Amino acid sequence: MIAAQPQTGTDTSPLLQTRKLTRILPAVVPVTLVQDVDFSVGTSEFVAITGPSGSGKSSLLYLLGLLDRPTSGEVLIEGCGTADLSSAEMASMRLAKIGFVFQFHFLLPEFTALENIMIPMQKLGRLSAHAQLEHATGLLVDLGLEDFLHRRPAQLSGGQRQRVAVARALANSPDLILADEPTGSLDSAATEQVFESLQAIVETQKTTVVAVTHDMDLAGRMQRRVHLVDGRIDYDRVQS
Amino acid sequence: MLLLRIASTHVRNRLRQTIVSTLGVALGVGFSVAMASLMEGSQRDFMTTLIEAIPHVEILDEKRNPAEQPATALYDAVAFHGLRPLEDLRGIRNPTEAIASLREWIDGDFAQRLSGQSVLRYSGQDIGMTLVGVVPGRELKVSKIREDMRAGSFEALDATANGLVIGRKAAERLGAELGDTVTLTSANGIAKRFKIVGLFHTGITTSDEGLAYAPLKAVQILLEKPDIINSISVRLADINDATRIAARAERQLGYKAVSWEEANEGLMEAFVVRNAIMYTVVGAILVVAGFGIFNIVSTIVHEKARDIAILKSLGFPETDIQQIFVLEGLVIGVLGAIAGCGLGFGLSSYLATVKFEVTTDIEMTRLPIHFSYVHYVLACLLALFSSGIAGLIPARKAAKLNPVDIIRGAT
Structure with missing residues (x-):
């Protein structure tokens, strides 16, 4: 494994970049999930990662989100290498710079929609308690959930939960949102709502969204599409 | 504060298990306090009786x-044989x-x-x-x-x-x-x-x-x-x-x-041994209570694997995850210790009122109970230590969980 040295970010560095990114699961017969992936994503991009099942889409996303460590290669965020970061430093970077949306909402069931959104804010501690409440409320209102602020996840519909998850991903105003099949468990109406929410984030907040999806229609509506086959990039093209 | 809130929420949402574990700690602390009060009370009672019954110094x-014989004092370099000590x-x-x-x-x-x-x-x-x-x-x-x-x-x-x-x-x-x-x-x-x-x-x-x-x-x-x-x-x-x-x-x-201390040296040593035995038993009771906490925190860690993955994906480091589950153990420990102090006080107060006969002369006597904050502090500290350790073991396991494995399992 070639350990890449951390680099100092510059204004011209892409938001997200990978260098020969490889992830192999150790086993009796090692399983290659991602292999030699080189690509970069700039600010305010809406990127779809597509590919057949088992092509390494989610594995790539976890590597990009610093939830997993590559076997070799490196992820650079704003030009800074992450290979040598400790797990605490990676957690800190996730907290401040990256938001996640998963296929299942993954909200904390004991907390209300508002509390779920405020938890990452409280952890970061960038805003005052009042400002946190105001920001969290604003996010939910923007996503059309003003009537559900104090509902727990179990009291919300699938689409509403997923929109709360999107709001939570935006809580600390990250530069990058990574979404893993964000509409995979939703009906078509809810899918449309969540997609529009993500699109609005890209357009209005200049936040980059990288979303893994099976839905070719949705992928076709995003600015750029990276297609994976067997853990490698098959094609990477900008869509009109 | 945030970690404590998350920990409290977890514990509150498993009310029945929490109550059972809290009761375990409360019983441990309560009986420890009552036992310590009784043991020290009996020791003090015995000492008071003893000190009042015997002279403090006896010459x-x-x-x-x-005593040295006069000849020995005069001729210390000489050995004497066959001398009879002076009759006095x-x-x-x-x-x-x-x-x-x-x-x-x-x-x-x-x-x-x-x-x-x-x-x-x-x-x-x-x-x-x-x-x-x-x-x-x-x-x-x-x-x-x-x-x-x-x-x-x-x-x-x-x-x-x-x-x-x-x-x-x-x-x-x-x-x-x-x-x-x-x-x-x-x-x-x-x-x-x-x-x-x-x-x-x-x-x-x-x-x-x-x-x-x-x-x-x-x-x-x-x-x-x-x-x-x-x-x-x-x-x-x-x-x-x-x-x-x-x-x-x-x-x-x-x-x-x-x-009086020299005269009763053996007795003093016996008290030290008795206290050592008492605190060993008290410790054992609280270790048993600790197993209850270990059980509930382990269950929560198991049930909350997905939440752990969520918190990690949100940017909570391993140390935070560990702290949450240690805090869960401590929350139960603190609740149990508070309840146990009340129980211990109640038990001690009740025991202090129990009368019984000890001699054929129909002397009524009460159990000697000594109320001391030291018993409460010691029992609470032991309970918190036991709770902390009981929470720490599953907490370390929770901190090591790989969020990707959990997310993949869920999806």
Whole structure:
């Protein structure tokens, strides 16, 4: 494994970049999930990662989100290498710079929609308690959930939960949102709502969204599409 | 604060398990406190009884080391064979002078005694007795014999030159009563008649059946030891000073002086061992309670694997995850400790009211309970330590969980 040295970010560095990114699961017969992936994503991009099942889409996303460590290669965020970061430093970077949306909402069931959104804010501690409440409320209102602020996840519909998850991903105003099949468990109406929410984030907040999806229609509506086959990039093209 | 809120929410949402675990800790703390209160209470009760029953310092007519023979003092480089030690009449001579010299620097009361063996005879029956010659006024200042008097009075010894105070059991054995005249015979064969002026009951059979008090002068005549005593009892104003005072008195008078601590050295050691056993049992109870906490926190970690993955994906480091689950253990520990303190106080208060009979004389007594905040603090600290460890083990496991494995499992 070639350990890449951390680099100092510059204004011209892409938001997200990978260098020969490889992830192999150790086993009796090692399983290659991602292999030699080189690509970069700039600010305010809406990127779809597509590919057949088992092509390494989610594995790539976890590597990009610093939830997993590559076997070799490196992820650079704003030009800074992450290979040598400790797990605490990676957690800190996730907290401040990256938001996640998963296929299942993954909200904390004991907390209300508002509390779920405020938890990452409280952890970061960038805003005052009042400002946190105001920001969290604003996010939910923007996503059309003003009537559900104090509902727990179990009291919300699938689409509403997923929109709360999107709001939570935006809580600390990250530069990058990574979404893993964000509409995979939703009906078509809810899918449309969540997609529009993500699109609005890209357009209005200049936040980059990288979303893994099976839905070719949705992928076709995003600015750029990276297609994976067997853990490698098959094609990477900008869509009109 | 955020971590504590998450931990409290987890615990609150498993109310039944939380209550069971909290009860486990509460019972542990409660019984520990009650047991410690009872043990220390009984120890203090025993010590108080003991300290009140015996002199704080007793100066005896013995030497700690055998007295040097004059020839040895003069010719220490020479070995002597076949010399017989100088015969000397045993006892403390000039007791008045000795007591006066002690009184100059010791804050307390003094009483001189002369004890010896004798046989008490009445209506054809004999009982071996330890006869103690006392100055009644002084004796009453250093002992609690007045409280043990059941008939007559100890002060009557002052008014009656041949007065005798014996145990009620001894009197019953002989069939003698207050006012009867009995005969005492010394080891030298000298007999003297005494009149029973008082009967006592201490509860200690050896004393009640084998101890007799008479005026010092009368005993000195009976034992043929004029102006000699064989012990000086000292009751101190500050019992904690006993060891120092005993050592100085021994240096000053040359006679062996024993403090109450030295006299009961074995007993003190037994108390240390007893306390060690008590705290081991208390610790064991709380370890058992700790298993309850371990069980609930492990269950929460298992059930909350997905939440752990969520928190990690949100940017919570491993240390935070570990802290959340340690806090869960501690939350249960704190709740249990608070409830346990209440339970312990209630139990101790109840035990303090329990009455029961201990002797055939139908003496009602209560369980000796000593209330001390130290018992509560110690039990709570042990409970929190146990809870912390019980939470830490599953917490470390939680912190090591790989969020990707959990997310993949969920999807």
